[in-house]
Amino acid sequence: MTGKRLRGHGLERGTRVDFTIDGQAARAYEGESVSAAVMAARDLGLRRTEHDQPRGYFCGMGVCFECVMVVDGVPNTRSCVTWVSEGMVVEHQDGAGPAGARDAPSH
Numbered sequence: 209m210t211g212k213r214l215r216g217h218g219l220e221r222g223t224r225v226d227f228t229i230d231g232q233a234a235r236a237y238e239g240e241s242v243s244a245a246v247m248a249a250r251d252l253g254l255r256r257t258e259h260d261q262p263r264g265y266f267c268g269m270g271v272c273f274e275c276v277m278v279v280d281g282v283p284n285t286r287s288c289v290t291w292v293s294e295g296m297v298v299e300h301q302d303g304a305g306p307a308g309a310r311d312a313p314s315h
């Protein structure tokens with residue numbers, strides 16, 4: 209099962225990667241961004257604003273910050289320019305992210 213990914217079309221996928229989204233198991237493929245993996249496995253919403261408005265993928269190149277998620281405990285991680293990896297823990301972000309979490313990505 210490839211989720212919402214295109215099938216066929218001569219596409220080759222990287223090695224399977226298992227990770228979690230909000231504590232639930234998900235599957236992705238090496239070479240996919242976190243946002244692509246989340247959208248393929250689950251939904252288009254990646255975060256919610258402080259006013260509870262949904263936000264998702266917009267620029268796809270690390271400029272707009274609409275796609276920020278909590279990745280391996282790091283809030284405000286731009287999921288469009290972060291590559292999914294084995295065992296990664298991804299969470300949808302509410303507002304500025306969880307209190308007490310680290311501020312800057314370490315990867």
Ligand code: FES
Nearest residue numbers: 266268270273288
């Ligand atoms: S979609 Fe714009 S920074 Fe990720």
